[in-house]
Amino acid sequence: MQKILVILLVTLFSTYSNAKSIENNTLATHPYWLKLGHYRNTTLGSFKSEVDSAEFFIAPTGKTNPVDELNATISAFNGNKTSQQKYSCQFPARYTWLKSKINNNWPALNCPELLAWQQVINPQGVTLVFPTAFMNSPSSMFGHTLLRIDAKDQTRNKELVAFAVNFAAEPDGSDNAAMYALKGLVGSYPGKFSLMPYYKKVREYNDLESRDIWEYKLNLTEQQVERILLHLWELQSATFDYFFIDENCSYQLLGLLQLAKDDLNLTSQFNMQAIPSDTVAALRDNNLLQAPNYRPAFGTKLYHYSTQLSDQQLSDARALMQGKPLNTRNYSQKELVAILEMAYEWLNFEFYDKALNREEIAPRLTKLLLMRSKYAVPSPLSKPKKPKASPEQGHGSSRLAAKRVQNNNQQNTTNLAYRLAYHDLLDRPAGFIPGAQINFFDLEANLTDNGNSHIEHFYLLDAMSLAPDNRVFDSWSWNIKMGFDRQPNQNKRSGRFFTKGGYGKSYGNPNSVHGYILGQFELNTGDTSNQLSVGLGSEAGVIWQVNNKNKLAITGNMFWLSDNAANNHSEAALTWSYALSRNLALRSQIKHEKWHSHNTAASLALQFYF
Numbered sequence: 001m002q003k004i005l006v007i008l009l010v011t012l013f014s015t016y017s018n019a020k021s022i023e024n025n026t027l028a029t030h031p032y033w034l035k036l037g038h039y040r041n042t043t044l045g046s047f048k049s050e051v052d053s054a055e056f057f058i059a060p061t062g063k064t065n066p067v068d069e070l071n072a073t074i075s076a077f078n079g080n081k082t083s084q085q086k087y088s089c090q091f092p093a094r095y096t097w098l099k100s101k102i103n104n105n106w107p108a109l110n111c112p113e114l115l116a117w118q119q120v121i122n123p124q125g126v127t128l129v130f131p132t133a134f135m136n137s138p139s140s141m142f143g144h145t146l147l148r149i150d151a152k153d154q155t156r157n158k159e160l161v162a163f164a165v166n167f168a169a170e171p172d173g174s175d176n177a178a179m180y181a182l183k184g185l186v187g188s189y190p191g192k193f194s195l196m197p198y199y200k201k202v203r204e205y206n207d208l209e210s211r212d213i214w215e216y217k218l219n220l221t222e223q224q225v226e227r228i229l230l231h232l233w234e235l236q237s238a239t240f241d242y243f244f245i246d247e248n249c250s251y252q253l254l255g256l257l258q259l260a261k262d263d264l265n266l267t268s269q270f271n272m273q274a275i276p277s278d279t280v281a282a283l284r285d286n287n288l289l290q291a292p293n294y295r296p297a298f299g300t301k302l303y304h305y306s307t308q309l310s311d312q313q314l315s316d317a318r319a320l321m322q323g324k325p326l327n328t329r330n331y332s333q334k335e336l337v338a339i340l341e342m343a344y345e346w347l348n349f350e351f352y353d354k355a356l357n358r359e360e361i362a363p364r365l366t367k368l369l370l371m372r373s374k375y376a377v378p379s380p381l382s383k384p385k386k387p388k389a390s391p392e393q394g395h396g397s398s399r400l401a402a403k404r405v406q407n408n409n410q411q412n413t414t415n416l417a418y419r420l421a422y423h424d425l426l427d428r429p430a431g432f433i434p435g436a437q438i439n440f441f442d443l444e445a446n447l448t449d450n451g452n453s454h455i456e457h458f459y460l461l462d463a464m465s466l467a468p469d470n471r472v473f474d475s476w477s478w479n480i481k482m483g484f485d486r487q488p489n490q491n492k493r494s495g496r497f498f499t500k501g502g503y504g505k506s507y508g509n510p511n512s513v514h515g516y517i518l519g520q521f522e523l524n525t526g527d528t529s530n531q532l533s534v535g536l537g538s539e540a541g542v543i544w545q546v547n548n549k550n551k552l553a554i555t556g557n558m559f560w561l562s563d564n565a566a567n568n569h570s571e572a573a574l575t576w577s578y579a580l581s582r583n584l585a586l587r588s589q590i591k592h593e594k595w596h597s598h599n600t601a602a603s604l605a606l607q608f609y610f
Contacts, residue, residue, distance in 0.1 A: 028067040053239040093230035125150040130214040131205035135465040143276040145250045160199040167252040169242040184244040191242030210299030217290040224260035250279040275397040294386040304384040317343040334380045344368040394431025396609035397422035403605035411448035428579040434510030435466035457485035466506040477506040488599035494527035515542045535559035549579040569595040583609040
């Protein structure tokens with residue numbers, strides 16, 4: 001009888017253990033557990049966490065094995081009181097979720113530090129913050145996203161003292177801009193989450209870098225916000241390899257936000273790139289976005305104020321900035337107030353933008369405020385209007401194109417092109433910065449009518465910033481382009497590898513008629529040159545934005561070369577682009593090229609954005 005009881009107990013224990021093992025294996029592949037561990041499927045079908053710090057895992061194999069990590073986590077939570085207290089407070093999001101799934105007998109969370117942290121934040125909601133692109137920084141050329149934690153007692157006037165959640169790379173301070181960009185592309189920097197006062201980020205983006213900010217309140221309940229913050233607590237010591245293109249700030253914030261709901265999946269669609277505007281669109285597609293609030297940049301406001309003053313009034317405002325007395329002329333009180341306010345805002349902008357001496361500038365600012373206080377007149381200066389299209393309403397960042405090309409000196413071709421990211425000067429402008437272009441990983445191949453195929457071009461980077469000169473800002477324009485293309489040679493098109501860039505000026509309004517001229521420098525090698533050749537020249541163009549659908553451009557460049565075989569080359573193009581819809585466009589072009597020979601080409605392309 002005793003043997004029978006022993007056998008029954010062993011059988012029951014074995015059956016129970018097998019059942020628990022099956023249950024744990026099933027739970028380990030639950031979408032929410034995989035999100036808690038930031039696990040992604042590898043090419044071979046296994047799992048690997050995007051978290052790179054060992055402190056985030058309890059099991060030694062936790063980074064690559066969600067089953068082992070689940071078993072180790074459950075064992076830690078089932079341990080003695082000390083073990084349970086330690087690990088439940090280190091991983092409160094795991095604890096609360098597993099408690100709801102497998103063991104309601106576990107005690108409630110009792111973490112004094114976590115509780116104090118939550119009380120300071122006092123969370124009720126979350127707002128996604130999107131500062132637009134900053135063209136002078138490699139890591140911010142596509143924009144940036146962060147989160148603002150909205151407190152229960154928060155009003156519009158208190159938003160700046162709320163807390164912000166930011167994910168950013170931690171670069172080596174000794175790296176220059178080129179090394180920073182290279183390391184960011186290959187993931188050589190660690191990335192971490194941080195919590196800071198929101199006003200610091202507004203000061204950095206809105207004021208110092210003059211970037212417009214869009215704020216999207218998210219459709220989340222208090223309970224869902226609590227789930228997000230519990231996981232944020234778990235990520236305090238977690239580090240990730242930071243990649244500018246895919247595993248960047250916007251991608252990692254989606255990984256955090258999708259912890260709000262068991263069935264919310266925000267990251268799986270971003271396998272190749274995570275452009276900030278696309279991640280905002282992903283939140284829109286999941287019905288998480290409310291209508292955005294627009295916070296114009298300091299520079300945006302200052303330029304808008306300047307459009308409301310005459311040349312003489314601006315000149316008088318500049319004199320006030322320099323400490324000269326106010327010239328009242330025949331101005332009305334409203335005009336005097338406008339001049340005083342413009343002088344104050346302009347001087348304040350230059351104080352931050354140019355890092356001017358505080359001891360010299362602060363008394364001038366105080367004097368201007370005192371002068372303004374003598375007029376009991378409301379401000380006559382209007383605020384900038386909210387743009388008609390917010391960033392998530394722009395076209396998709398990737399582009400496919402089919403093109404037919406008729407050449408007068410070479411074979412006619414049918415071309416297929418793909419651009420990874422993300423906008424050029426002739427794309428539909430809604431939702432993007434006027435006068436800014438960033439083409440990354442732009443590849444085009446062709447098939448000639450006699451059946452030969454070639455790579456027509458591959459541009460690793462083609463960026464241009466055409467900030468126009470105006471009465472307030474003395475702005476420089478620039479471009480950089482590097483990659484491979486083909487140029488006309490005797491009865492064929494020869495390939496070259498090149499890098500070129502330049503500085504210059506642009507004028508006009510990027511939202512209507514806009515012109516530019518740049519001095520250029522280039523390096524060439526390949527079939528077009530017998531050796532490495534240096535080119536000096538210029539590039540100029542005029543772009544006319546007829547409306548939100550139509551754009552017309554006339555562009556040209558000419559270079560003098562250090563190559564004896566061809567001492568110069570040039571190109572002139574007339575291009576028209578018509579947006580059929582948000583993500584579909586037609587583009588036609590007539591282009592004349594000269595290098596070792598001449599060629600004129602006419603092309604028509606159908607472009608699809610996604």
